[in-house]
Amino acid sequence: MDLLVQHAQIADEVTSGFEQVISKSAFVNGEDVASFEDEFAAFSGVDHCVGVANGTDAMELALRAAGIGRGDEVIVPANTFVATAEAAVRAGATVRFVDCDERCQLIDVHQVAAAISPRTRAVVGVDLFGQIPLMDELASVTDAAGVLLLEDAAQAHGASRHGRSAGSFGVAAATSFYPGKNLGSYGDAGAVLTGSPAIARAVRALRNHGGSGSYQHATLGFNSRLDSLQAVVLRAKLRRLRSWNDERARAADRYENLLGDLAGVTPPKTLAGNVHVWHLYVVRVANRDVVLKRLRAAGIGAGVHYPVPVHLQPAFLASGPGPGGLPVAERAAVEILSLPMFPGITTSQQERVVEALAKALV
Ligand SMILES: Cc1ncc(COP(=O)(O)O)c(C=O)c1O
Numbered sequence: 001m002d003l004l005v006q007h008a009q010i011a012d013e014v015t016s017g018f019e020q021v022i023s024k025s026a027f028v029n030g031e032d033v034a035s036f037e038d039e040f041a042a043f044s045g046v047d048h049c050v051g052v053a054n055g056t057d058a059m060e061l062a063l064r065a066a067g068i069g070r071g072d073e074v075i076v077p078a079n080t081f082v083a084t085a086e087a088a089v090r091a092g093a094t095v096r097f098v099d100c101d102e103r104c105q106l107i108d109v110h111q112v113a114a115a116i117s118p119r120t121r122a123v124v125g126v127d128l129f130g131q132i133p134l135m136d137e138l139a140s141v142t143d144a145a146g147v148l149l150l151e152d153a154a155q156a157h158g159a160s161r162h163g164r165s166a167g168s169f170g171v172a173a174a175t176s177f178y179p180g181k182n183l184g185s186y187g188d189a190g191a192v193l194t195g196s197p198a199i200a201r202a203v204r205a206l207r208n209h210g211g212s213g214s215y216q217h218a219t220l221g222f223n224s225r226l227d228s229l230q231a232v233v234l235r236a237k238l239r240r241l242r243s244w245n246d247e248r249a250r251a252a253d254r255y256e257n258l259l260g261d262l263a264g265v266t267p268p269k270t271l272a273g274n275v276h277v278w279h280l281y282v283v284r285v286a287n288r289d290v291v292l293k294r295l296r297a298a299g300i301g302a303g304v305h306y307p308v309p310v311h312l313q314p315a316f317l318a319s320g321p322g323p324g325g326l327p328v329a330e331r332a333a334v335e336i337l338s339l340p341m342f343p344g345i346t347t348s349q350q351e352r353v354v355e356a357l358a359k360a361l362v
Contacts, residue, residue: 001180001301005344006244010236017232029208030228036235037191043158043238044167046193048200051226052207055154055176058190059087061224062172063122065192065202066148068093072121077107078309078320078329080126084152085310087174088124094319096120097311099326103269105282105336106133108328113141122148127156127166129305130182130248130279131270135161135169142170150174153193155279157183158245162273167193172203177234182248182279183241185230244343248278251345255281258354264361266335280305281341287362288335294360295337300353303338 007014021030033051041049052058068074070092076085078097085095098111107125116123123142125133135151142149149170156166157175167173177189192203205211210221237244252268259267266284270276282305285291295302309329311320324330339353 001340001342002344003179003184003342005342006237006240009240010233013236014233017236018229021228021232027228028225030231032228032231032235033226036226036231036238039235039238040191041193043165043241044153044173044193045165046168046173046195048194048197050192050194050200050203050207051231052190052192052203053224053226054188055174055178055190056083056087056090057207057222057224058174058176058192059084059124059150059152060090061203061206061222062150062174062192062194062199063088063091063093064206065199066122066150066171068122068148071119073117073119075112075115075120075123076310077124077126077128078311078326079105079306079332080128080152080310081154081306082310082313082315083154083176084124084126085316093121094119095316097309097316097320097326099328100332102328104131104133104271105129105329105332106131106271107138109134109137109141112138113145116141116145116147120145120147122150124150124152125169126152127154127159129268129282130156130159130277131274132156132159132161132166132169134271139169154178154181154190156277157181157279158241159277160275161271166277168195171196172199177230182245182277183234183237186233187227187230189226189230189234191226245277247343248341249276251341251343251350252276252278252281254347254350255339255354258350259283262354262358262361265357278341280338282336282338284332284335285337285361286335288337290362291357291360292337295353295356298356298360300356301340302353304336305338307333309333
């Protein structure tokens with residue numbers, strides 16, 4: 001991933017924004033944070049955005065603000081970044097993992113319906129690789145069961161499903177602006193998106209030691225505020241996000257053409273009704289580890305997201321279904337391969353990737 005391509009386009013704006021923040025010494029929760037929160041809320045089609053220190057905190061604070069805690073069970077897909085499950089545990093809940101669908105590796109709605117128990121208080125649908133799962137169907141399942149639906153929207157800035165934006169599903173969504181995300185900061189940053197004034201208010205208090213900012217602390221919270229310098233970067237990038245996502249979509253089309261009928265490679269699929277924003281371009285191949293090694297030896301920055309499903313991570317092994325328990329996610333974990341994808345990737349770079357991939361296949 002080449003983040004300098006993006007930086008070159010915003011360098012002047014970032015420099016003058018940084019100078020203004022420094023001249024006002026408003027480094028934490030300053031004016032740029034408030035403006036970014038308004039702009040990102042509007043972009044995501046929700047009433048409230050609360051900036052926090054990172055995406056993991058965003059999910060923990062969203063869960064806590066929604067009333068999830070000790071004794072509650074939260075259903076999470078096994079194939080996500082560990083932070084989705086980690087945040088639920090940090091909020092005091094236990095995690096129940098469910099499998100994904102074979103085609104897109106998104107949370108399997110039928111498994112969620114079957115997994116809901118009297119202890120279940122919430123389900124987290126995860127936007128994966130740049131597309132939104134069947135959140136509409138998940139909402140029907142959670143509504144019928146009387147449990148909350150939340151969204152992990154870290155990988156889908158600007159995506160939509162049937163015209164509805166990522167981050168607008170469920171009672172609240174958490175997102176990350178880790179540098180490599182479609183909307184990435186220059187360090188750690190995250191946000192909670194919600195239509196609920198009560199949840200927004202609770203997250204605002206939790207991110208700032210539980211208080212209102214005037215040294216009154218009716219409850220305790222965390223130090224999880226968003227830095228003004230990060231908000232400057234995020235505001236500059238947000239203005240260009242749609243066109244950068246369009247570039248990603250064109251690059252995805254080019255990959256699809258270049259991969260053509262290359263035997264042994266399964267290209268990614270997009271769910272009907274989805275606008276995919278290609279955070280990652282994930283193909284499936286046999287003997288993935290050998291292919292990956294050969295690609296890296298050829299100078300191609302391929303990756304794997306993620307090589308071990310969360311229920312098989314040592315930290316979760318004892319509390320999950322164990323090996324063989326979630327076969328679709330486990331099979332995907334050994335076959336998935338993320339090809340280089342970023343706005344500004346050139347046709348010749350993509351041709352090089354596909355040539356190297358063709359040679360690397362075994
Ligand atoms: C799906 C998902 N959830 C949560 C996170 C956690 O975000 P952060 O690294 O900002 O804590 C990330 C990204 O890193 C992610 O991709």
